[in-house]
Amino acid sequence: TRDKFVNTFNAVRDNFAVMFTRLFGGGSAELSLTDPDNVLETGVDIVVQLPGKKRQPLQLLSGGERSLCASAFLFALLKHKPAPLVVLDEVDAPLDGRNVERFAEALLEFSEFIQFITITHNHTTIAAAPTLLGVTMQEPGVSTLVPMRLPDSVSG
Amino acid sequence: TRDKFVNTFNAVRDNFAVMFTRLFGGGSAELSLTDPDNVLETGVDIVVQLPGKKRQPLQLLSGGERSLCASAFLFALLKHKPAPLVVLDEVDAPLDGRNVERFAEALLEFSEFIQFITITHNHTTIAAAPTLLGVTMQEPGVSTLVPMRLPDSVSG
Amino acid sequence: MRLTRVKIFGFKTFADRTEFSLEGGVVAVVGPNGCGKSNLVDAILWGLGEGSIKHLRASSSQDVIFSGAQARKQVGYAEVSLCFDNEDGTLPIDASEVWVTRRLTRAGDSEYSINRQSCRLRDVVELMADSGLGRAGYAIVGQKEIDQALAASAEDRRGWIDEAA
Amino acid sequence: MRLTRVKIFGFKTFADRTEFSLEGGVVAVVGPNGCGKSNLVDAILWGLGEGSIKHLRASSSQDVIFSGAQARKQVGYAEVSLCFDNEDGTLPIDASEVWVTRRLTRAGDSEYSINRQSCRLRDVVELMADSGLGRAGYAIVGQKEIDQALAASAEDRRGWIDEAA
Ligand SMILES: Nc1ncnc2c1ncn2[C@@H]1O[C@H](COP(=O)(O)OP(=O)(O)OP(=O)(O)O)[C@@H](O)[C@H]1O
Ligand SMILES: Nc1ncnc2c1ncn2[C@@H]1O[C@H](COP(=O)(O)OP(=O)(O)OP(=O)(O)O)[C@@H](O)[C@H]1O
Ligand SMILES: [Mg+2]
Numbered sequence: 101t102r103d104k105f106v107n108t109f110n111a112v113r114d115n116f117a118v119m120f121t122r123l124f125g126g127g128s129a130e131l132s133l134t135d136p137d138n139v140l141e142t143g144v145d146i147v148v149q150l151p152g153k154k155r156q157p158l159q160l161l162s163g164g165e166r167s168l169c170a171s172a173f174l175f176a177l178l179k180h181k182p183a184p185l186v187v188l189d190e191v192d193a194p195l196d197g198r199n200v201e202r203f204a205e206a207l208l209e210f211s212e213f214i215q216f217i218t219i220t221h222n223h224t225t226i227a228a229a230p231t232l233l234g235v236t237m238q239e240p241g242v243s244t245l246v247p248m249r250l251p252d253s254v255s256g
Numbered sequence: 257t258r259d260k261f262v263n264t265f266n267a268v269r270d271n272f273a274v275m276f277t278r279l280f281g282g283g284s285a286e287l288s289l290t291d292p293d294n295v296l297e298t299g300v301d302i303v304v305q306l307p308g309k310k311r312q313p314l315q316l317l318s319g320g321e322r323s324l325c326a327s328a329f330l331f332a333l334l335k336h337k338p339a340p341l342v343v344l345d346e347v348d349a350p351l352d353g354r355n356v357e358r359f360a361e362a363l364l365e366f367s368e369f370i371q372f373i374t375i376t377h378n379h380t381t382i383a384a385a386p387t388l389l390g391v392t393m394q395e396p397g398v399s400t401l402v403p404m405r406l407p408d409s410v411s412g
Numbered sequence: 413m414r415l416t417r418v419k420i421f422g423f424k425t426f427a428d429r430t431e432f433s434l435e436g437g438v439v440a441v442v443g444p445n446g447c448g449k450s451n452l453v454d455a456i457l458w459g460l461g462e463g464s465i466k467h468l469r470a471s472s473s474q475d476v477i478f479s480g481a482q483a484r485k486q487v488g489y490a491e492v493s494l495c496f497d498n499e500d501g502t503l504p505i506d507a508s509e510v511w512v513t514r515r516l517t518r519a520g521d522s523e524y525s526i527n528r529q530s531c532r533l534r535d536v537v538e539l540m541a542d543s544g545l546g547r548a549g550y551a552i553v554g555q556k557e558i559d560q561a562l563a564a565s566a567e568d569r570r571g572w573i574d575e576a577a
Numbered sequence: 578m579r580l581t582r583v584k585i586f587g588f589k590t591f592a593d594r595t596e597f598s599l600e601g602g603v604v605a606v607v608g609p610n611g612c613g614k615s616n617l618v619d620a621i622l623w624g625l626g627e628g629s630i631k632h633l634r635a636s637s638s639q640d641v642i643f644s645g646a647q648a649r650k651q652v653g654y655a656e657v658s659l660c661f662d663n664e665d666g667t668l669p670i671d672a673s674e675v676w677v678t679r680r681l682t683r684a685g686d687s688e689y690s691i692n693r694q695s696c697r698l699r700d701v702v703e704l705m706a707d708s709g710l711g712r713a714g715y716a717i718v719g720q721k722e723i724d725q726a727l728a729a730s731a732e733d734r735r736g737w738i739d740e741a742a
């Protein structure tokens with residue numbers, strides 16, 4: 101279990117470094133052990149350096165930067181141990197145009213081995229998703245589903 | 257001070273009922289006293305009935321509905337006691353197309369007596385705002401302001 | 413294993429029988445505020461055996477049963493059925509297709525079944541444990557979870573790495 | 578009273594001298610993630626005498642001083658000046674225009690001034706009290722405040738009504 105943690109940590113750490121730089125289009129980030137000599141009890145810290153900026157404490161990050169950084173961490177975990185289904189509820193809301201494009205590309209790549217359901221109001225995400233599931237209230241207060249784009253129709 | 261609270265409560269309650277129906281394009285909502293016989297210590301509750309729906313406990317509301325409802329409450333307070341400056345940081349992020357239009361209209365109306373600074377990624381809000389202030393990082397890590405639309409240019 | 417089909421009746425705003433299939437890839441769920449998108453997700457979470465009503469934005473269990481609209485009466489129960497493709501045997505059950513069903517009546521009676529065999533809530537939770545779904549997994553992510561991921565203590569973060577081990 | 582002009586130097590990402598005026602109406606602040614929009618708001622809040630560094634997303638007071646970028650060295654202090662039109666006399670000071678300035682050096686020295694007269698932080702806070710700005714007012718609203726407005730207890734909500742009295 102000590103080795104198990106170390107192996108998992110190393111894999112997730114490497115994944116995180118890759119995903120962070122990919123999603124931000126630059127910069128670098130690390131997971132680090134708070135207590136490397138005490139692997140059984142150590143915590144895990146995050147240190148980030150955004151493109152063109154210096155290392156900053158996490159709290160100073162912007163709303164969108166925090167959201168994208170957390171997504172990089174989520175992807176890092178999923179790359180190591182995929183969940184069969186991942187539901188995202190409007191996590192792209194704080195992202196700007198460029199960041200949401202990179203986020204959508206990552207979703208598409210990971211969707212080869214993970215089913216994603218992503219609730220979104222964002223036009224970029226909607227355009228990138230192969231399948232659309234519309235939810236409406238024709239009758240007030242009653243939800244109905246409206247399949248809007250099927251997986252085999254490759255038209256935008 | 258007892259009368260002061262009662263007068264303020266009545267005014268804010270009336271404002272809230274009006275603003276809620278305006279922002280949601282229907283429905284109704286009330287502020288109510290938890291303890292009407294004990295005005296000095298009573299709390300204030302919110303009860304909402306969204307258009308076409310029945311009364312629901314507040315927790316069951318959607319992200320966008322909660323955001324718009326809270327905005328109605330904010331506007332109700334501001335109508336009674338305007339603050340000279342109100343800064344909104346991406347509060348339109350969870351709103352869909354129709355709701356954000358009504359929200360932007362309310363902002364414009366209230367802006368006759370309140371200076372609003374609204375940080376936004378939303379295209380509807382951006383199109384509706386008479387003045388745009390762009391923030392960029394030409395040099396990485398260093399912010400500069402770019403005035404993008406001045407108050408007297410009425411062009412979109 | 414993969415979640416392949418979802419059937420919903422009487423859960424929150426899904427007053428009518430509702431079904432959809434999942435064919436892999438990215439499904440974007442869209443619609444206006446309050447139309448039921450997060451409710452759809454709540455239904456899946458509830459079907460998996462979610463025990464905490466706070467995670468379902470409810471204050472009492474029966475809050476998840478459709479309580480009516482201005483032109484529609486309430487219904488007497490909520491039911492969610494989830495179908496899993498278990499060809500790869502990830503789920504600890506000898507079946508290539510697994511249906512999990514959960515029902516709750518207004519009177520407060522709960523029923524659970526796996527492939528039509530009546531069972532208890534804990535059987536559903538145990539079936540799903542270690543599948544990456546359900547509370548142990550990081551399968552449902554909203555703005556709160558995103559904020560938490562960074563605001564969490566170093567110890568909590570280590571916990572997530574342990575869960576991915 | 579109205580806030581009419583803002584001058585910023587060395588505050589968070591505003592490494593260079595920055596100025597802008599406010600002419601009333603709605604100003605939409607736009608730009609990519611991390612470019613400094615919320616930092617601009619933090620500067621105004623800080624200039625008004627905000628005491629809690631948590632509200633500025635900082636863990637120590639000096640966190641608000643520009644700490645450098647890959648191609649730019651850090652600066653030695655942060656300074657924000659706010660100009661108010663006080664024609665209507667809302668601010669309890671005998672002046673039709675009021676400049677409030679706050680400065681913090683890396684060494685930890687704080688300076689405050691009102692119309693170029695050196696003063697203490699509490700003088701700035703008292704000047705602003707009851708203007709609807711500063712912590713007592715509901716002048717700065719983000720997603721957290723929105724969530725709180727509804728999640729708050731009935732007592733807290735009554736408190737906001739008291740403040741609007
Ligand atoms: N048991 C119930 N009976 C009837 N209506 C319900 C019930 N539970 C929740 N609702 C309604 O469901 C609506 C919220 O739906 P939901 O959270 O799915 O919206 P959403 O599509 O996610 O919207 P948003 O884009 O704003 O997040 C609320 O209007 C609420 O009143
Ligand atoms: N003292 C400082 N020195 C240098 N950079 C800083 C300092 N304080 C904060 N920053 C940087 O400012 C950035 C955050 O800026 P801000 O919160 O204003 O972004 P934003 O424009 O609001 O973005 P978003 O749209 O994502 O909310 C972070 O990258 C952070 O590292
Ligand atoms: Mg929702």
Ligand SMILES: [Mg+2]
Binds near residue numbers: 163164345615616
């Ligand atoms: Mg921001």
